[in-house]
Amino acid sequence: MTLLRVEGLGKQFGEVWALRDLDFTLEEGEVVGLVGPNGAGKTTLFNLISGRIKPTTGKILFAGQDISALEPHEICHLGLGRTFQSSRPFPRLTVAQNVLVGRVFGKEFRFRPRPDDLETARELLEVVGLGHKVETLAGSLTPSEQRRLDLARALATRPRLLLLDEVAAGFSPVAVKHAVDLVLRVRERGVTLFVIDHFLNLSLRVSNRLLALDQGEKVAEGAPPEVMRHREVIRAYLGLRREDEND
């Protein structure tokens, strides 16, 4: 089924349109990569979908429901989660507590803790490879570990759709391979994924489909090889703009 539908979405900041007239859909079970050079509007799109900012035009439908005006925590409760471009763990809480927050609040609030909450948290930490650091304070993790923690925490909210923002930024080739495996494992858990990685190394390897943006507009959409060979996409990455076209 169509999990996410974006219609005529636009966002204006002052005079500038960060995103303009965007239409696309996401089917359940897909992994869609969002590509485009810096400033193309990728993170803005994530911020709009997750409710952090509100659209200027258009609307966002998640599982048929209009979420354009909802608050981030409400959107999370509906099953839409996200991670952030720069990792945001809760530094003075332990790794386990970080994931617990997602587990406890991801769906609906429970005042009393449930016995399986901590179990689930540990299990998710195993999945991302942090099972041995359960009691460590999140603030003392390395940046890559913090990213994985953010992922575990987001997974703990039991999302149907997960927006991953730069999950492999700055990773070495070996680390990218691990990240690819991780993303695929997440996919196996039944989570639909919308992935930004502007270095392309991850999105090309895991995505069923790519969506390419440039200067706030969609320029291409389709299977990864085709999109990457698409004239507009190449020009965008090389820094040429369509207005520059004069041949």
Add this chain to the structure above:
Amino acid sequence: MERDVPRKGALPGLERGIPITLLLGLVFLPFLARSSGYVLQVFTHALLLASLALAWNILGTGGLISLGHAAFFGVGAYASGLLSLKPALSPWLTIPVGGLFGAGLAVIVGVLCRRLRGAYFALATLAFVEIPRVVTDNWDGLTRGSLGLVGLPGLPVLIIGPWRVEIGSSAAASYYLVLSYTLVVVFLGALLWRSNLGLALQAAREEETAARAVGVHVDRYRFLSLLLSAFLTGTSGAIYVHLTRYTVPGLVYSLHFSAVPVIFAMCGGRFTILGPALAALVLYPVDQFLFHPLLPAGHEFLYGLVLVLVVLFMPGGLWGALRRSP
């Protein structure tokens, strides 16, 4: 239930040892200090300030720093004082009602300052104290204005079966009442800390955006923590006013009662349960026994100095640092 994952503390012995020793000392203080009524008085006051600092930190757990808690303290004091005079209700009743008035004021603050964060919230609370203070000062008909309230009933009488204790007339009994109240506040604080609500508040304090993104209703939980904090602060104020048996607006609404919880919580450790209380029980007696005799005017510079040093060099507070050091 293993919901609370233990952290590697410093010297775990000290972490248990210090509070327990302190508690024992406090429990037996009236006997240890039998000859000096002044010592008992100082520690009664210290415990009251400890309860105030703990109450303040409940709000602080969610990441909001208030520089105007004297507003809740004063409102609780005046509500309890007035109700114990005119309808002449027993302080057993008026003290919690004072707390309710504190919470009521907090509703106004919470609604007004809904969108404020960090420094701007702190500023708003700093300014807000003026409102109940000036109103109390001027509403002569109700509050007797700047003349204040005098001749207030003391702490009430406790009747258990055949036993009758006039708490107000006995320094030791008053002390134990305040001690019991402070222990209750510690217990409530610990309960909150270990609950899911406490987890949400701390998450919001650490990274508000991320907390929202994982489903935490930050505004609502902070509002709840504000209500609880204000209720306990108002109760502290009410107890205070029945201890001293008089008050003027300039006293209970003074900067002193706004500053003291901030200082004790920060110096003790905002990120711990006991930190605020421990700081109160150390700093206040030091101020009273050591600095006050030396500098009758201006001895509270100590508080200012300690706060500056802590903010610059030890933001987690002394107790916080002790618990965390490897």
Add this chain to the structure above:
Amino acid sequence: MWVTALVSGIALGSFYSLIAMGFALIFGVTHAFNLAHGELVVLAGYVAYWLWKGWGLSLVFTFPVAVAVLLCLCLILQRLFALLREPLELNSIVMSFGLAILLQNGMLFAFSGDYRLIRTPALTEGVYVNGLSLTYSQIALVALSLVAIGLLHLLMHHTYLGKALRATIQDREGAALAGINVRGMGLVAFGFGAVCIGLAGPLYGSVHYLYPAAGLQATLIAITVTIFAGVGRIRGLIVGGWLLGLAESAAVILLGSSWRELVSAVILIGLLVFRPRGILGREEG
């Protein structure tokens, strides 16, 4: 009666602008809140009082000394603020809160809680213009603050240093990238702030009673006027000061003098609650 209120409101308001000037400059450039600002003003007043009382110095000569003392103090302050970690705004509020208490108690120790006043009989005399009575102190207040604002405006808009200051106020990162020594700008801001405070203090001591706890009110006023004007907007400080002064005068007439302190508190809260985060002059997207 209303005309007298108008006059006193503007005189008072001019004084408020002067107090706010130092705060606005420091906050604009460094984004650090200095809750001890009012205490510094009172301290400058005490310095002037001490010189006048103990050494027989006439009021006029106390100004340079007060400015000099404040320059030293603000230098130390700038170093302290520079040590703060993120989040700067909140940490600076808490630290300066501690400083305020420290200073307040220091002044309590040095000068006791008695109310002090620098009596300058010349200032209480005045002129009679068009049926309007103006005291010299009121004229001095208005004149001095207008001159100060004027000089500040000249500095900010017609000198190279001013340009650098304005750039830092508008965008610290951008200014740093453009090669401006942002740290140094902070020092300059504290320096000019010290001058403003050093001028405001002795004035305060001659028109108001000095007492240690007076600082908080002055700080709240400075913050209110600064937020009203919008950070970096110098001219707004005069307008903001005057409006506040007029509002207070009106409140005193309508309600009585004991309600005066409520006015700035209510206005400040109103500004914080209803004025969007465009205190910085632009919306945060």
